[in-house]
Structure formats: C-alpha cells, structure tokens
Amino acid sequence: xFEDCAxxxxxxxxxxxxxxxxxxxxxxxxxxxxxxxxxxxxxxxxAGGALDHETRTQQLYAGEVADEAMHSPxxxxxxRQFGGSSATWGGRCMPFDPIDFEARPWIEGARWPIAHExxxxxxPAASALAEIGDPVFDAREAIADGMREMAKGFAPKAFxxxxxxxxxxxxxxxxxxxxxxxRAPNIRVLLNAHAVEIEREAGSARIGRVKxxxxxxxEFSVAAERFVIATGGIETARLLLASxxxxxxxxxxxxxxVGRNYLCHIAGTMGRLTFTRPAAEIFHxxxxxxxxxxxxxxxxxxxxVQREKGIANIVMRLHHPRLPDPAHGRGILSAIFLAKPFISxxxxxxxxxxxxxxAGLVLRHAWNVLREPFGTAGFLANWARRRTxxxxxxxxxxxxxxxxxxxxxxxxxxxxxxxxxxxxxxARDPFGQPQARVDWRYRPLDLETVRVALHALxxxxxxxxxxxxxxxxxxxxxxxxxxxxxxxxxIGTARxxxxxxxxxxxxxxxxxxxxxxxxxxxxxxxxxxxANPTLTIVASALRLAEHLQSRRESPAVQTGRAA
Amino acid sequence: xxxxxxxxxxxxxxxxxxxxxAREPGSVRAGLRRTRPDFTRDGIHQCVMDxxxxxxxxxxxxxxxxxxxxxxxSPAAMVETTKNLLEAAKIAGxxxxxxxxxxxxxxxxxxxxxxxxxxxxDVDAYGAAxxxxxxxxxxxxxxxxxxxxxxxxxxxxDPWTGRIGRLxxxxxxxxxxxxxxxxxxxxxxxxxxxxxxxxxxxPEAAGQAFNLADPDPVTxxxxxxxxxxxxxxxxxxxxxxxxxxxxxxxAIPLKVLAIIRDKAKLKRLPLPxxxxxxxxxxxxxxxxxxxxxxxxRLGFSRTPYDEGxxxxxxxxxxxx
Ligand SMILES: Cc1cc2nc3c(=O)[nH]c(=O)nc-3n(C[C@H](O)[C@H](O)[C@H](O)COP(=O)(O)OP(=O)(O)OC[C@H]3O[C@@H](n4cnc5c(N)ncnc54)[C@H](O)[C@@H]3O)c2cc1C
Numbered sequence: 001x002f003e004d005c006a007x008x009x010x011x012x013x014x015x016x017x018x019x020x021x022x023x024x025x026x027x028x029x030x031x032x033x034x035x036x037x038x039x040x041x042x043x044x045x046x047a048g049g050a051l052d053h054e055t056r057t058q059q060l061y062a063g064e065v066a067d068e069a070m071h072s073p074x075x076x077x078x079x080r081q082f083g084g085s086s087a088t089w090g091g092r093c094m095p096f097d098p099i100d101f102e103a104r105p106w107i108e109g110a111r112w113p114i115a116h117e118x119x120x121x122x123x124p125a126a127s128a129l130a131e132i133g134d135p136v137f138d139a140r141e142a143i144a145d146g147m148r149e150m151a152k153g154f155a156p157k158a159f160x161x162x163x164x165x166x167x168x169x170x171x172x173x174x175x176x177x178x179x180x181x182x183r184a185p186n187i188r189v190l191l192n193a194h195a196v197e198i199e200r201e202a203g204s205a206r207i208g209r210v211k212x213x214x215x216x217x218x219e220f221s222v223a224a225e226r227f228v229i230a231t232g233g234i235e236t237a238r239l240l241l242a243s244x245x246x247x248x249x250x251x252x253x254x255x256x257x258v259g260r261n262y263l264c265h266i267a268g269t270m271g272r273l274t275f276t277r278p279a280a281e282i283f284h285x286x287x288x289x290x291x292x293x294x295x296x297x298x299x300x301x302x303x304x305v306q307r308e309k310g311i312a313n314i315v316m317r318l319h320h321p322r323l324p325d326p327a328h329g330r331g332i333l334s335a336i337f338l339a340k341p342f343i344s345x346x347x348x349x350x351x352x353x354x355x356x357x358x359a360g361l362v363l364r365h366a367w368n369v370l371r372e373p374f375g376t377a378g379f380l381a382n383w384a385r386r387r388t389x390x391x392x393x394x395x396x397x398x399x400x401x402x403x404x405x406x407x408x409x410x411x412x413x414x415x416x417x418x419x420x421x422x423x424x425x426x427a428r429d430p431f432g433q434p435q436a437r438v439d440w441r442y443r444p445l446d447l448e449t450v451r452v453a454l455h456a457l458x459x460x461x462x463x464x465x466x467x468x469x470x471x472x473x474x475x476x477x478x479x480x481x482x483x484x485x486x487x488x489x490x491i492g493t494a495r496x497x498x499x500x501x502x503x504x505x506x507x508x509x510x511x512x513x514x515x516x517x518x519x520x521x522x523x524x525x526x527x528x529x530x531a532n533p534t535l536t537i538v539a540s541a542l543r544l545a546e547h548l549q550s551r552r553e554s555p556a557v558q559t560g561r562a563a
Numbered sequence: 564x565x566x567x568x569x570x571x572x573x574x575x576x577x578x579x580x581x582x583x584x585a586r587e588p589g590s591v592r593a594g595l596r597r598t599r600p601d602f603t604r605d606g607i608h609q610c611v612m613d614x615x616x617x618x619x620x621x622x623x624x625x626x627x628x629x630x631x632x633x634x635x636x637s638p639a640a641m642v643e644t645t646k647n648l649l650e651a652a653k654i655a656g657x658x659x660x661x662x663x664x665x666x667x668x669x670x671x672x673x674x675x676x677x678x679x680x681x682x683x684x685d686v687d688a689y690g691a692a693x694x695x696x697x698x699x700x701x702x703x704x705x706x707x708x709x710x711x712x713x714x715x716x717x718x719x720x721d722p723w724t725g726r727i728g729r730l731x732x733x734x735x736x737x738x739x740x741x742x743x744x745x746x747x748x749x750x751x752x753x754x755x756x757x758x759x760x761x762x763x764x765x766p767e768a769a770g771q772a773f774n775l776a777d778p779d780p781v782t783x784x785x786x787x788x789x790x791x792x793x794x795x796x797x798x799x800x801x802x803x804x805x806x807x808x809x810x811x812x813x814a815i816p817l818k819v820l821a822i823i824r825d826k827a828k829l830k831r832l833p834l835p836x837x838x839x840x841x842x843x844x845x846x847x848x849x850x851x852x853x854x855x856x857x858x859x860r861l862g863f864s865r866t867p868y869d870e871g872x873x874x875x876x877x878x879x880x881x882x883x
Contacts (some may be wrong), residue, residue: 169801179847212595290797291797292797391801392738407865
C-alpha cells in the first residue's frame, strides 16, 4: 500500500515498526521489495520522493562538485522520486564479465569477495524485471535467424563482436511495479519521506531506527529488524557518513572507506574507422529479438588481452560522427545538433559536447539540413513512430555515415581509486544534513586502457584489410574527459570486501560492524566493469533478497504503528 | 449410462458429444435444434429438441440417465432453458445433471476464489443469468454437478484463441506492461471436456460446483508474449498508453455497429474485434481459482501449459 507522508497527519514523532525497512525506491529498492510480496515479512519502503519528478524534492540532491568540468552537478543524472533514476535511464543492459570479479594484480583494489556466478545466477530474473527479454547476450543465439554481422568477414582475435547489449523499454520501475507494491498488504511505500540519519540501538551493533523527515516538517522514524539502504551510489555514502550520532565518522566508516573509490565510467567518442568494404556489408544498428527487445553488437576487448596487456575492461561501438562537427554532412545529425535546447541536459551533454553554438556553426548545420530535406524529414517521422510514440523505444540515434567512416563510441571500466571520493560538504540541505561533495578522480590506467584497445583494434583492422582506424593518441584524454565522468553510473562508494579493511560491506552486503544494516546498489560494487550497472544492481538486489529470506529471525519488533 | 447433451451443436457441447461417442459408441444423444451432417456421418444419435419449448423435451429424455447442459444463449434464454431442462429431467428420472456455468458468477472479485466462494456482487447480465441458473440447478432436487470453466481457449475458441491471435497479429495486444500483470485464467477446451466426463462418472462429484482454470496461471503478459511467439506475431509489440485510449474510443462505435448488425440479422457480417474497457480490465485482474476441489474430486489429467499453447496455435494457424 502507498502512503503519502506529505499529506498524512499524525506522523510527527511517531515510530513505524516493521520487519524490514528499505530506504530508496529505485531499481534496487523496488526489485528487493517485490521479492517480499506474498511473504510474511512486513516491509516499509521509503521512497525519498513523490511518484513523479518534483523540483523541490529534486533539490534535496543538491551538493558540491570539486571540479565542475569533471563531474556534472549532483541534481543531474539522478532522480529523487519513486522509481529513482529509472524514470529517465537509457535502458542499456548487459551483464558484468567473469574477469570483473577476478583479482587482477595489475589493477590495485580490483577484487570482489564473491564470484561472477554468485551474481550471474540472478541475471535471468533481473532481465525479466528490467524487461530486456530473454537473458541471452550472445549474437549467435539471441535472434532466431542470427544477427547481421557488424562488418562482414571481420573476425578479430582481440575482440568479441558477438557480445550484445539489450535494451529495456526503458522500464520505469516505479510505473511498472508500483501497482504490484500498492496491492501488497504487507508492503508500505512511504512517499515523500526522506531518510536523514541511521541510528544504532544504544551502545550496540544493532541499528535501531532510521530517522525520517518530510519537507512539510514532520519528523518520525522507522524501527525494524533489518534495514537496507538503496539510495543510489552517491546518496548511500552520504547517508552513512551523515549518521554520526554514535559513530563520529559515520556508520560503517571506521576505516575511512565510505565514499572512497567513487567510480563512474570512462567514456567518449573518438577516432575514425573507415571501411573499404561496401556499406551494405557494414551494420551498426539494432535488431529486435522475438520479444521486441532491441539488441546491438559491440566490440568487447577479450579478457585474455586485458590480462596480457595489464589493462582494464572496455567495449567500443561503431558510432555516427560527432554531432557538433558539421563536416559529417548529415542533415539529421545537424537537425539534432540544432535541437539542443529541446533535449534534456542528461542526454544532450554527450550528444552535443561542450561546444558553444556560434552563428557560423548554426548556419553550417542548417545547410546540412537543407541539403537533405527528405532524408531529415523521413528520419524524424521514423523517430516519432519508433521512439516518441512507442512504448518499447528505439534506443539511440543510428545514422549511417556518408562515407562508410564511423567514429568509435567507447565505454571503459574506471579502475578503483581511493582518492576519487564522495564526502560531506559544509553546506546543508533543508533538513540540516550536510550535502554531498564529489571529487571525482581517474587514474593513468583508465586512459591507458583506451589507448591499448584502440591500438589493438587498429592492428586487427590492418590485418583484416577491410578497413582502417585513424586516431591521435594525444586526443585520448580530451575525448575521454571532455564531458568528465560518465553520468548516471555511481559505483564503489561502499564497496564489498572480505574484511573491514577491504570493504564497507561483507559478501552478503551487510555493513561491517553492524548486525542488521545492509546496502543494495552499485555502491557495493568494488569494480565498475565495462557494463552499465543497472542489470547487475537488480541482480544483486535479488541476491540480497534471497539472503534476507534465508535466515528467518524471531520477530524482536512487533508490527504496526506505535505512537 | 445414456447421456443427453443439450446444446450439442455448441463449441463445448459438440466436443462433449464426440468424446462420449468415442468412449462408448451409442451412449450419447446429441440434443440440438437442427441435425448436423457431421454427427449424422459419425453415426451419432441426434435428438431434435428446443429447450425453450418444453414439449420437445420428453422424447429427447426418454431413457436418458445423465444430462449435460451446455446450452449457451442470451441471459433470459439460458435461465428459461435451464428451468425447462431441469423439470423434464426430473420427470424422466435422470440420475445426474451436469450443468455448465461460468466463472462469470464471481464478477470482478480478486484474490483466491474457492469452489464455495460467494457469488460476486458486481456481475454483468451474463453472470447474473449464470447465478440464476446455478440456483435453479441446486434447488432442483436432482443430483447435480456444476462446472464453471474460466476462459476456454484452444481449438474452436474464437474469443480466447481466434480473437486474441488476431489482435496480436494486428499489434493491438502484445506486451501490456503494467496493464498485463493480471493472472491469465485460461482452460483448454479439451480439459473442459475431460472435466465434464469426470463430472458424469465420479460419484464423489455429486452436489458440488467446480471452478475450472489452470491451477498455476501465468500472467497475461507471459501468455500473450508466448502465444504471439508461437503464432509468429513478432517482434512482440509493447502497447503504449495512447493506444489504449484509442482502443477505448474505438470500442464505442464498434459496439454500436455490432448491435445494428445483430438487429439486422446480419450475423455473418464481419466486424473488427474491439478491445472494450471490460476486456482490457481483465488483463490486470488478480484472481486465481483454487484447484484443490477439482484435483480431489474430478481428478482428470490436465494438459500442460506448453501443450495447450501448441494446440491453440495449431488451430489458429489452420483456421485463418
Ligand atoms: C540519463 C541517465 C541514463 C542512464 N542510462 C542507463 C543505461 O542505459 N543503463 C544502465 O544500466 N543504467 C543507466 N543509468 C543508471 C541507472 O538509472 C541507475 O543505475 C539506477 O537507477 C540505479 O538504481 P538504484 O535503485 O540503485 O538508485 P536510484 O535509481 O538512484 O534510486 C535511488 C532511490 O533512493 C531514493 N532516495 C535517495 N535519497 C534518499 C533519502 N535520503 N531517503 C529516502 N530515499 C532516498 C530516491 O528517491 C530513489 O527512489 C542511467 C542514468 C541516467 C541518469
């Protein structure tokens, strides 16, 4: 059932008692809560926002960024509402790779206390929740008659071209699963209630309650047997750090690990890959599986190569030329460039780059549009039909370049880095809690991975003879860092480890030094992989649900509201 | 055992006749208004009767021990024919009356429904007539068994195989997202027939009503996706919100046209299928029927889900 705490009366000063309290209702919190429908466990799910985006609530995410060129403002690329950032996500999904979980001595701090298989067995159920169709990520099996080759006859040794990304609708977890939660008698979803602090039971390792506030001024709390914090990678760290009543440096932070190793992805577009084979033999678009899911191939650097070269994980995709440069000559790319004012910050940032729109640039783009009026109009009509009007949306812009010459869209792992941090700022939010401060840093290895992978691809193309790759090594830092950290993926701030020296949570996602506090979400991932995080966030939430359900404790707290 | 199947030319009735004939040739009488060439060809004993006309019933019932009432019709007709059949059956000394009702008697109730759950309070005219019939059956003094099939699909089912298949092909049904999380209470026509035979045979079924639905229903989304895949309505279309609104608006003129068509006695005039609001609501309905009673007292073997899909697909493919 749903309760809107903004309008509920009599909340002030009360304590809601339940068995399991989940704070945060994004893909992680919602997926977890769904697993308790029809069970005997009473659940309170604290949403930290309303059913939809509200500016006032979103402002609770405001914070400080050390270097604005390196990281977007904290009110962007995350959504404080029921459904969390799935209200806006792109839906790109693929699993983590086995190598991501292995100890890689050449990458400091890359180690998980669990194996790939511990997460992988939850990918099928996670795929169902994310609505990405069958959990098949191999191009040879995903589509009945096989998928088109990326480049006919190109079979590089260093790269796997059969690895797929599959796209969610993109599913807004709030809209999609809200009704199921609303109908569940044992689940209470608290809208517009915000967690401000986690408190221990006096002098014990047990968490006793989470203090909640509303923007309307009510203060109350939830007492539970167990708590799960699922507020996203930045907010999870902030909430732990800000819970200083019993622990001077914040809960779970005895070893100063909370907020460190803040990882995103290293991403950008660069290079010029020109095929000499006929354009008909090159395919960089989407194909649909029987269930309607859009699937696309990518070039994944094989793990053997990563090991041999001592670099991190990375994938590349064939991409249209960079939008801002009118030299691409494509009307549609120019039309989208000109439409910048109508595209949300989160999506225009990478499409448009940091380039300012000068009058001359506008004219040259307008000329591109006028040169291809029908092509542009046809594209827009198609876009309207397959994206704007569709419930399963065509995932991204696919434009074949004029001259069989593509750029490369790169998405690489960011390696752990204790100096990349989320800390508390001095400014405070309306509840009087310190805001988050982000100081995102990368390491030389992050760029080295890109450099090595580009060379590997260049060599493979030369060996094959059907195309060639040109790039300027000196361009790598600018291309990969032009827009700073890749937005929306917030990883590693409360990493999983085998011991309190190594991590904030143990292999079961329980915070070291507590008996009953768990974390869900990418904050717990020690490494970032090449993959977008959400499928693995959902899979690990399902794993946590299984763990929480495996050990039934006698209820120490009774259910129901007490004054 | 001599069984009269009333409504023998109907979707379920005709299949019951065939099954009884196959099991024990000569044991079945097909009660119908006009003889059917296929029954004649198969040597089936046919009794021309009209349950709305009590005068035609005694001869049809002479020597009959069991009756299956599979008559479908308008709400008023169903009540009237049931009343007439019950009276004639009593006079003829029938020992068991198997009556086909429907889960429509439960209306829009949600949750777990048992065989003895109370009737719905929000039932439509069809459901109300079915309740009325059930009450007549229970009060008749005859030994009775009531069967309430859920949505009958498979070979010959226009509403739940034909219509659904057509709508999937047209991209008007498919992946319904949050609108399709309801439970899909289908039952394969062969299973309904098997249940009817069990209801004729089993002494322990006497005086009981049974809900007939798949014991472990999947969601509507799952079924629609699976069926779409089988019939080749792929890639499966995911329905956007605006399409539901268009369907809702479109259902009104279609309904008007259907009424005009029926008034003008142009039954054969084809009309496009409508996705009416009540049809659309069904896909979100969270209702499940407790299979325990059926399993204990009727105990026929059910067709597995995948096999049911295959049979529905085979019929759909051949039928079009
Ligand atoms: C533009 C964009 C595109 C993206 N594209 C992709 C993609 O293609 N593929 C992919 O895998 N991922 C993508 N992502 C990332 C994806 O959205 C996140 O990985 C995912 O939403 C994380 O889920 P979560 O539940 O851990 O956290 P969130 O979605 O961040 O949810 C956090 C929840 O916690 C609540 N909350 C926060 N603070 C509090 C508090 N103090 N008290 C109570 N509640 C609180 C919030 O209201 C929210 O409900 C994208 C993100 C963005 C912004």
